[in-house]
Amino acid sequence: MSTHALWWITLGAGLVVAVVAIVLLQTFLNQVKRIERGAEGIWEAAKPVARNTATTWMLTQTTVRLDRLTEEALRHDALLASVQGDSAASNTEGDA
16 A cells, blocks of 8 residues: 555544544533533522522521510500400499
C-alpha cells in the first residue's frame, strides 16, 4: 500500500472520529440543556415555598403569645360575666 493511500485512510478515519465526537458532544449538550431546564423549573417551584416558610421559626413565639392572649381574653370574659351577673341580680332585686 502506498503512502498516499495510507494518508487517505488516516484522513478518513480522522473524519469519522471527528463526526462521532461532534455527535456525542451535541448529545451531551442537549442533555445538559434538558437538565438546566429541569433545574430551573425546580428553582421556580421552590421560590414560593421558601417565601411561605421563611418565618416558620417564629411559630413558637406566636404560640406563646397566643396562649397569653387567650388567657387575657378569658379574664376579660370572666370579668364581664361577673359584671353582667351583678347587674342581672340587682335588676331582679329591684323588681321584687
